[in-house]
Amino acid sequence: MHFSRRDLLKLFAASSASIVVSSGLNGCNDSSSSSGGSPSNDASENSVSFHHGVASGDPLSDRVILWTRATPALDEAVTIQWEVAEDANFLNLVNTDSASVDASTDFTLKVDVMGLTPGQRYFYRFKHGDTVSETGQTNTLPSTTDKIKLAVFSCANYPAGYFHVYADAASRANELDAIIHLGDYIYEYDIEGYPDAGSGETINRVHQPTHECIQLEDYRTRYAQYRSDADLQNLHAQLPFICVWDDHEIANDTYDNGAENHDEQTEGDFFQRRAAAIQAWYEWLPVRAPEVDADKIKTYRQFDFGSLVSLMMLDTRVVGRNKQLDYADYMDVSGQFDIQTFSQDLVDSDRSILGEEQKNWVLENLIESKASGTTWQVLGQQVLMAKMLLPASIIMPDPQTGLPNPQNLVNYQTAANAYQELAEAVITTLTQNGILNDYAAQIDGFASLSPTQQGIALTEAVKASNTALYGEIFAQLPEASQTALQTYGDLLNPSLNPSIPYNLDAWDGYAAEREILLQTAKAYQSNLIVLAGDTHNAWCSRLIDQNGDLAGVEFATSSVSSPGMEKYLSIPMGYEASTESGIESLVEDLQYFNSSQRGYMVVTFTADAATAQWYMMPREAEKSEQRPNFSVNKQADVLIDSLNLELS
Incomplete structure (x- = not known):
């Protein structure tokens, strides 16, 4: 024919x-x-x-x-x-x-x-x-260029607040080359489905339809509401968008054959719902649809900004993700956590976040991009790739509330601060007694340890070999520090309070596949920058493989309006900085964390460096119709080839 x-x-x-x-x-x-x-x-x-x-x-x-x-x-x-x-x-x-x-x-x-x-x-x-x-x-896109500037967004919840973030970016449109949207462009919830975000009634931004999006017309109506927002329209009219979906374009915590927020008994067939959501996504967003209808589930694709940047947009949600692990599945009837089984499942090489076809595609494109002489290899994707391990006591949910108890973070920090005093006292005493080098010589690799690690090693060595001296040093501590260590000291014992991923929905829940990607980037000397969204908070982390080698750097944007860690950890006003510094001190690869402000990220690429700037508005400003002022909360510069990271 x-x-x-x-x-x-x-x-x-x-x-x-x-x-x-x-x-x-x-x-x-x-x-x-x-x-x-x-x-x-x-x-x-x-x-x-x-x-x-x-x-x-x-x-x-x-x-x-x-x-x-x-x-x-x-x-x-x-x-x-x-x-x-x-x-x-x-x-x-x-x-x-x-x-x-x-x-x-x-x-x-x-x-x-x-x-x-x-x-x-x-x-x-x-x-x-x-x-x-x-x-x-x-x-x-340019065929040749010496500078590219991209604005990065994620997680816009209409009833959670006004889209001031889009408005501020639009005011800088002349400085930008394109918009990167990493998903959660809409939310599927009904009017009461996301209590932390609010129903929107007090600011006249109630979701339409008021019920949860399940059918095609539901999703279409929801997109129409979001696209009626003047700030979003203005940004769309000024710059081209490069979009991928996250989970809420379909349903919360979507995976390859289901979602946390989908009940087959009451909401029907998941695949019919997913097909409706995907159809509406293609209808309402300026994305290039594949010629074959069956390929619409494949949203991974590449954008080349001359030989400066290869931007590979990934789907870590729909096309290949296995179901997320759940801590609840590893708790016995007495509330004890089965860390051994959990640890085995966490590193299972059969677990995938990308799927085999997409994984091979991104690995091949990473290699090809570097081989062709492109300066930066950039992944635009949804969830945090960096290791985010926190002591279990901090992140395990309280049985009564289903959320972490913020007091547990305070208790851990109290114990850690007291232990730091103890370690400093140990070092002072050993130095005064002229026996510091004797103890150091008994510790393998002492010289290569960080100052903090050296202090811990010396303290434990004294505690194990000279209980009398340890007791004398301990007695010199302030009474409050002694009480803190006696009450909460076990929290510092990794065997009793192991560090575990704070978010199993992120790459931490798919560690083996992350390792393949990072080691490939390292082996081919990629200049790897990973862009992430999803968490509603801003982060900057080094991407370290299991050998301890630096493989790349991750820049993660905050949300447009969705609430973040300030809700999850119930952080009071005025306690944000202490919470942030506490978590930064606990997560080894984490370099920057913002716990409570909505905003966006501007990433600039040149031949010499990749620079991220996090533009933030004051906490809760999204709840007011009045336009807030935005400022750069943090800047990160990554140098070419070495990937050395400098924060200012």
Whole structure:
């Protein structure tokens, strides 16, 4: 059977959320398209508005996706015209045509505009009769460049607060090359489904529909609500987005064949729900859909910014993730934690967060990117990759509340501070008695230990070999420190209070596959930068493999509006800094942590360094309609090749 170009375009549009491929002026007319230069003939019969704005996304060096949604007066197909120009007055048109949209794609239209110039800014708009959309701006990826600047976002919950974060980024649009959205673009919960975020009633931002999103129309309605937000619309209109989904685009803690927030008994077949969510995602976001419908589950893809950055966007949620481990499954009836079985399952090499096909794809692309001379290899993905191990007492949930007891962190810090006093007293006494070197000589690798590790080793050596001297030193401590060690000292014993992952939903729950990725990056001397979201907090960590070698650096963004650790750990106002410093001291590879502020991240790449800046607004500012001030809370600079990390 022979298919004409016109027939192929019809098939492509029908199977890919109404994507139309357009390569020039009047470049893709078919029987459903009106002439690009003429007003649509249905304008007088069915008026249209562009309530949800315009957007662009998935830029390549020669093409970009343009998006809009037509809201018709009548539930009938309408013809939409678009124009792309090199100037804001649309005097120098480079692409114009029209296509029909209808209810089958929720009246959304996506155009893959081709034949564009690399590194070029373009202006675009949509028309229906005399109705004209706002003008959007977009750009193609450069073929050569010495600097790339990306803004990174995650976790926007409509009832949790105003999208001030998007507004601030839009004010810096002229400085940026693209927007990276790492998912949780919407949330699926019903009006009471996320108590920490709030219902939105007090700020007039209640989720629509008010019930949980399960069916296609539910997800469509939810996207329409989010895309009605003026701040989000403004950002979309100014820069191209590069998006991946996280879990809430479908359901909380999604995995390959289910989700924590899905009940087959009451909510029906998970795969039908997932298919509905994925269809709405493709309809409402400016992403390039695959030609084969079955491939829509594959969102991993690569964007090359000249030879400076290879950006590989990954899916750690849907396409290959095995079900998350759950601490509750390792607790016996007496409340004892089976650390041995848990530890074995944690490093099981059969557990996957990417799936075999995606894992092979990213490994091959990492190797190819470095071999081709690209400077930076960047992974854009959802969850934290760095090791985030904390003492079990701090993160295990309280049986009464289901959440960690914040007092446990205080108790641990109290014991740790008292032990530090003890170690300092031990070192002072050994030095005064002239026997420090004698004890140090008995400790294997003493010289290679950090000062903190040396203090611990010396203290334990004295405690084990000279109980009388240890007792004298202990008695010299302030009474409060003695009490702290007597009461909470066991918390410092790793065999009694082991360090375990704080979040099994992250890469910590899939340690073997993380190790494969990190060792590959190390072996091929990649300049690896990992971008992460999901946690609603800001982080910066070194990525260390199991051999103790530095393989990369992770920059993780805070959330647009979703609440973070301040809710999870019930951190009182004014105690944020002490909590942050406490956790930073406990997590070996962690270099920066912000526990309570909403914001976004700007990452700049040059030939010499990768720089992350975390732009934050004051705590709880998302709850007020008044525009807050943003400031750089922290800056991290990673030097090329050495991957040395400097914070300021």
